[in-house]
Amino acid sequence: MVDEGSPEGRSAEPIDEAELAIEGALRPGSLGEFIGQPKVRGQLQLLLDAARIQNRSPDHILLAGPPGLGKTTLAMIVAHESERPLRLSSGPAIQHAGDLAALLSSLVPGEVLFIDEIHRMARSAEEMLYLAMEDFRIDIMVGKGAGATSIPLDLAPFTLVGATTRSGLLPNPLRDRFGFTGHLEFYDDSDLEKVILRSSGMLGVSMPGDARAEIARRSRGTPRIANRLLRRVRDYALVHGEHGSASIAEVRAALELYDVDPIGLDRLDRAVLDTLVRRFRGGPVGLSTLAVAVGEEAETVESVVEPFLVRIGFLGRTPRGRVAMPEAYEHLGLQHPETAALFNDL
Template sequence: MADDFADGRNPAEPIDEAELAIEGALRPGSLGEFVGQPKVRGQLQLLLDAARIQNRPPDHILLAGPPGLGKTTLAMIVAHESERPLRLSSGPAIQHAGDLAALLSSLVPGEVLFIDEIHRMARSAEEMLYLAMEDFRIDIMVGKGAGATSIPLDLAPFTLVGATTRSGLLPNPLRDRFGFTGHLEFYEDSDLEKVIERSSRVLDVTMPEDARHEIARRSRGTPRIANRLLRRVRDYALVHGQHQGAATIEDVNAALELYDVDPIGLDRLDRAVLDTLVRRFRGGPVGLSTLAVAVGEEAETVESVVEPYLVRIGFLGRTPRGRVAMPEAYRHLGMPHPEVAALFDDL
């Protein structure tokens, strides 16, 4: 689930040129087109304007926040508005210092380097990155043992844009070398409706305001999910709708019911976690690994994909003894709930 594209497609599946064009069109091309995150947009605009006036690359930028809020899109906008080329990479792909050295040494002057999930880089690569970010230089070790020699290699000035969903895992020396850190927050429904309105024009599908609002409130505050649900509604309206190129509120409700998205945005896995926690473990507390095994998922998936939203809407709590179902979860499942306040006495 976490590795799917924004439209729900598996990365292994082929995609034609028309779909690629739509994928690109769904991403805003400038800060003016970017919806939501007003504070981060204002901070980035100032950073880019100052760099343009001084005719220098922008300072290094760290974008932190949950998946699907626009970190990659903002990196592309930084490159576009700076009129600089963009290089894309990811933390898991940089597992050795040599991988990073090859990447950095190939950058052209002023290039923007985007590293997604930067907290998952190898430690040896992180340590090399300290010097590269600060002095635009790296030291290459040649040979082994007593005969090893360090050869300095100058780099072209560049701007690093790092994205992370877990900023707490970044070592302080790396975090301190970013000139600006932007924290992205979940979107309000009103902003998501604007995202859906823009995306529906790109996808050439019309829908009334109540239909846009229904998609927005089931999108968990996340534009990526909003665009994915919009695509599924478009498909449903195309196959079952009465008007070509139009989707009604009835189409929205039918499509999202078909894809197991309930009225507050919970999907099959969310409900499985809640149901297991409440029925099998009597509301908890239960450890993360035990809960993950019970629903047949990896612990990392439950922790990074499911838990953030359930915690945010008050359905799940984290205590020193494990995960617990909150009263709102019982109400959503239509079950009476026990008193859970005592579980938090030792927090």
């Protein structure tokens, strides 16, 4: 239930081999073990059961949703429950049609090919993928100019599982070739508590219900973040507390040490809010100006920080720029102006 990477797509501390082993161990191995996403789990179960009854490969699957909700884990489960081998790749690694041709031609019959961030593939590779998904063949161009010829190459039947955080960037011809699209939603606190309970048992950490609830509240609706915070709490309890257990006080102390506040905001989130409120009087202010003011790339602010702040009602996006909502002032302990009225007038 944890994808690669870190909260909301941001890069966290470097992950060594031990951390990677922990990440792998925390992943559920079947749909029955997977917590949350009941609709997507039910749809996938039906898809896999029908394919098993008909003794065929499952249809191509597109998994869409924010980072950290379990797209990679679900791809692994599809391969495991289909009893098929799994091949992992990513959109940024496929920057030429030749890259995709080499990957597809090496697949064995029935193999599950997982492409993470599939919307970041090169356009030439996307166009080659259309034919591969539909007819299990590709056309390879040999030569250049008037003397160029197209050589058809048959492929072994395969199941493509694509994952994307921005499904709107996928061209319609590619999106239409997936037999099933699953949209993953953010988790509620009760499901996150179940995730933490399962993971804490596997990590050998016992904690009372209020401690698990505290971690869940600060996890931004994302299992990946919940598991990452749990590991940091485990480390803190190991050093400062009793080995093998963590109290609510130790949870709060650990998360305060790592700059995670009671609703899950971290240092960068608070820097963006504080700069917007104090330096720009709540906005509106352009994205690039805001990014320069906090010393980050505009893309980082837009794709990493803003989605959560918008979701919890702290920040608004307007045609004139970003504005701080009244809830942001309240969270920072400041008296807010009539920002909501400004937002409605734009």
